Amino acid sequence: xxxxxxxxxxxxxxxxxxxxxxxxxxxxxxxxxxxxxxxxxxxxxxxxxxxxxxxxxxxxxxxxxxxxxxxxxxxxxxxxxxxxxxxxxxxxxxxxxxxxxxxxxxxxxxxxxxxxxxxxxxxxxxxxxxxxxxxxxxxxxxxxxxxxxxxxxxxxxxxxxxxxxxxxxxxxxxxxxxxxxxxxxxxxxxxxxxxxxxxxxxxxxxxxxxxxxxxxxxxxxxxxxxxxxxxxxxxxxxxxxxxxxxxxxxxxxxxxxxxxxxxxxxxxxxxxxxxxxxxxxxxxxxxxxxxxxxxxxxxxxxxxxxxxxxxxxxxxxxxxxxxxxxxxxxxxxxxxxxxxxxxxxxxxxxxxxxxxxxxxxxxxxxxxxxxxxxxxx
Numbered sequence: 001x002x003x004x005x006x007x008x009x010x011x012x013x014x015x016x017x018x019x020x021x022x023x024x025x026x027x028x029x030x031x032x033x034x035x036x037x038x039x040x041x042x043x044x045x046x047x048x049x050x051x052x053x054x055x056x057x058x059x060x061x062x063x064x065x066x067x068x069x070x071x072x073x074x075x076x077x078x079x080x081x082x083x084x085x086x087x088x089x090x091x092x093x094x095x096x097x098x099x100x101x102x103x104x105x106x107x108x109x110x111x112x113x114x115x116x117x118x119x120x121x122x123x124x125x126x127x128x129x130x131x132x133x134x135x136x137x138x139x140x141x142x143x144x145x146x147x148x149x150x151x152x153x154x155x156x157x158x159x160x161x162x163x164x165x166x167x168x169x170x171x172x173x174x175x176x177x178x179x180x181x182x183x184x185x186x187x188x189x190x191x192x193x194x195x196x197x198x199x200x201x202x203x204x205x206x207x208x209x210x211x212x213x214x215x216x217x218x219x220x221x222x223x224x225x226x227x228x229x230x231x232x233x234x235x236x237x238x239x240x241x242x243x244x245x246x247x248x249x250x251x252x253x254x255x256x257x258x259x260x261x262x263x264x265x266x267x268x269x270x271x272x273x274x275x276x277x278x279x280x281x282x283x284x285x286x287x288x289x290x291x292x293x294x295x296x297x298x299x300x301x302x303x304x305x306x307x308x309x310x311x312x313x314x315x316x317x318x319x320x321x322x323x324x325x326x327x328x329x330x331x332x333x334x335x336x337x338x339x340x341x342x343x344x345x346x347x348x349x350x351x352x353x354x355x356x357x358x359x360x361x362x363x364x365x366x367x368x369x370x371x372x373x374x375x376x377x
Contacts, residue, residue: 035074043348083098090186105205127163140152180224195221196223234246237265260286265305271315283304316371
């Protein structure tokens with residue numbers, strides 16, 4: 001998921017000078033350096049695949065543990081960029097995304113990784129897509145009644161503007177990050193990222209298609225998180241209160257009106273059909289029980305930006321965020337109990353482990369904690 005520290009790094013990526021941007025090619029081509037300190041450095045996301053937990057972070061670090069986080073092994077990764085999200089489509093096949101638009105793939109549950117695409121290829125796909133849209137719009141304008149042409153010509157101008165922006169980015173280099181990833185199985189998945197990047201694959205990442213035209217995001221706001229909730233709906237959240245919902249497996253998306261217009265960094269299902277909880281900047285939490293057609297704001301006096309959430313087998317919902325925030329609900333997101341870790345380091349992601357304990361990752365690397373985020377080791 002896209003989390004706030006990831007977004008802070010995103011802010012840095014937006015202001016690269018051209019020489020610095022071209023230098024990014026070096027870290028795309030430079031393998032991550034092996035280090036015993038990887039579990040102690042910044043980690044941005046973690047997930048469970050079978051009995052294994054896999055986490056990603058800065059400098060291309062990907063680590064995995066087969067003993068609930070007691071010991072870790074560093075995977076072999078071909079890039080040194082900061083990684084921001086990870087997901088598995090099966091017990092062996094997983095994908096990680098990150099800065100410079102990289103998409104990595106593993107077929108051995110995280111031990112070794114290959115680079116599938118980078119930001120240059122992502123921009124090429126976006127350019128191809130915009131050129132197809134422009135051709136279709138020009139044809140539509142020619143056939144449209146005179147009273148409809150003005151609105152269509154404005155839309156055509158928007159497409160030309162978007163195309164010019166992407167072409168300008170090509171001159172700078174692959175600076176725009178991907179921020180989250182979700183895979184249904186070994187073949188079908190999506191990645192989302194900065195400036196509205198949205199890609200889909202149907203063949204395990206061998207080929208990708210620009211999926212951005214499938215959602216209502218004409219201003220190309222950042223897309224920060226993607227997940228599937230109980231009941232099967234696919235949900236994308238992002239900047240400016242964006243919430244997009246698909247009930248047909250991602251073929252089409254509908255924009256939902258949200259009661260909050262700030263950035264949303266993540267969304268999870270609660271475990272009940274069609275229920276979702278979106279969260280983000282300044283601790284804002286939005287709950288819906290009807291696929292986002294209506295919402296209620298969840299009270300949260302803590303105010304810390306929230307980065308990730310997880311639902312345990314017993315139905316307990318935990319959200320984690322900046323300043324060591326750990327929020328827990330045992331009543332289906334009606335209310336949350338708010339706790340702050342003593343170190344106040346940002347928490348980026350959480351994975352339930354034995355009992356009510358958690359494995360959390362963030363600014364301080366990996367920590368094993370109780371349900372309130374207090375260290376157990």
